[in-house]
Amino acid sequence: MAVHLPTFLFPAFLCAVTVSIFISPASALDIPEKLVYDLTWSGIKAGTATQEIRAEAGETRIISTARSADWITTFFPVEDRIETVLTGGGPGKIGLPKTYHMKIREGSHRRDKEVLFEHGTGVAHYKDNLSGEKCEISIPAATLDTLSSFFFVRTLKLEVGSSVFLTILDNKKIWNVEVKILKKEKIKTKLGTFDTIVIKPLMQSEGIMERKGDMYIWLTDDERLLPVKMKTKVKVGSITATLVGGSFKK
Template sequence: MHMNSDDTVRNILCRTPFLKRKRTDSSAIRVRLRMVSGILFLFLFGFSIAHAEPFKVPEKFIYDLTWAGIKAGTASLELTNDGDRVKIVSTAQSAPWVSFFYTVDDRIESILSHNPAFSSIGQPVQYRIKIREGSHRRDKEVVFDRNSNKAIYRDYLKNEKKEFDVPPSVFDPISSFYYLRTLTLTVGEPVYVTIFDSKKVWNVEVQVLRREKITLPTGTFNTIVVKPNMKSEGIFYRKGEIFIWLTDDGKHIPVQLQTKVAVGHITATLVKGIY
């Protein structure tokens, strides 16, 4: 009997062993597709490292996300000028066959003020995350008051507002991506960055693993492979190690990201961009 790609993936989803037998097939599919959506969301918090040349503005990366060789979604990451500030916008959407079972539509924004004394990329002042993953919703915002070293946290769906003490050097998850691209990298020596996420301050370690040459649809790249270690609610609480391939040059562009799931790997591959 002939099976198209959607049938094949649904068959894999329904047969993976980590769910209890009591789950229905539709429930099993939703859980596994949530793992796929996790990688869509995961990409939004990718990390990269190097002491590099200034970023080109605008800068934009577009990625295909695949599972078992089948496209599961797309993701993008864009840097633009926004008046006297810098704006980072990242999005992720599920592919049509995934959306049939489990829609993913995520958007994350970070606004940074120009402050070379803080970092060459600037100083984060506002962070907004809007998540739609199946029936799951999140709509949260963090405003950094740099005068008082406070993070003002709002959850718009829960009508919650809180203030937290934060260190002067704190970043949000997405601005840390760009900050880390400006740091010196040495294989075997971890790099640390302070992040406010999930109402907590995290000291995130990024391991610098090795150099590796890889070939992708966009070309062949000399890369540096890194692995962030973080267990925040935002993304890295999801099970499975995360590896990121960065170009081994002054820009350190993230060309590939991969994580292992119950069946195979989810891979984010750069397909086009402005950089």
Template sequence: MKRGQGFKGSRGQIPLFILIILIGILINLQNAESFNIPEKFEYELTWTGIKAGTATLEITRTGNDIKIVSTAQSANWVSVFYTVDDRVETLLTKKSSLMFVGEPVNYRLRIKEGRHRRDKEVIFNSGNKVTYIDHINNEKQNFDVPSLIFDPLSSFYYLRTLKLVVGEPVYVAVFDSKKVWNVEVQVLKKEKVTLPTGTVDTILIKPLMKSEGIFYKKGDIYIWLTDDEKRIPVKLQTKVAIGSINALLTGGRY
């Protein structure tokens, strides 16, 4: 597909405590195949090798609701001439028919980067429909979407649950910028990445789509995920007008 192409024995014989143990084992196996909840990643942002800010990526659960939040802030010295204050949130709800953690319910993006401002929201309705709201330009539109669709933030977590094989692209349906995109994610290679805590084996991917936020730039985006079942994003990189921006994992809980 082309880049950014759109979509048009009898249970009663088993003792209760055995059932509880079996259920616990199944839950642990499912978690072992993806990521932990709660989970939080903390990143240091650098621009051409100079510390330029911080970013976080966090997922939490309350009952059947899952919340994912991404933030990015510029360092004080950067904010003097170019302030970055980004916050992206998505709310999902658990559906028994879906193997992933949940289906998107609400997506909200608030961007402050220099003079650039964005405040948009997507509400995922029943009947394969979404409502797009631009809170700055007072715009509201409805769109038809496929049954399995994600916003840019939840799509990344869904991607982490997929089998990644070098040389074999994967595709994820994403609603963004008033369109449905069948996003191709290239799986490029395996390599080692050095973190403050040591060196880890990673698998390098390249999504062929750029959503808004700190990594909404003209250059290609590269993401290094740990080469294990958790697929922890330890490094991100994108080219900008001058140099590149890197995000390196420095802390969190995972």
């Protein structure tokens, strides 16, 4: 499961949002970190997903994967991998994306595309490795990709009743994306009971989390803002990702 954040039009907030990425965050990410999720489809185990972030020689690398369970693979194999490399943002922070690569296999559906970000010139270079299509896209300052945007939200101070607005490049378009901070809620999982903050990204996306309805994410209500649960409607039924293991700050 790759979590993406594309699709909202709130141009009035653009300037305030893009500047905010350079301000000291309210929380610091624990790097390195690896999160492992069970994916269930309408209550049935459907696969496994991972999210990993690590520092490498002055850069930050984020990798998200999803793989279908054996019983699904026989008729609808899923093997997704999304990777983004960012400039180093300092301890517990992330910088701006340098490269983004999405490679998706879901049944007969395929995606293999790359983006090279040049923030200094305000240009992103897009390449579709399947069709051979190439193009250049003008990008505003502090533009994120869909994967890095999710981790950036985890560095912010989230107040119930407010919204966070992000500038994101997705599908060759620039989106001003709203993430609503809805409420606080106590939930139980295999790892225990958590006090959480529930957020709602207003978005569409490609890959296993291609949605047809609302998406909700439960983040721990502490300095980690650890995503312990995610749920969304898809083309048929719903998919829930629940944190079951990994290597992260306890």
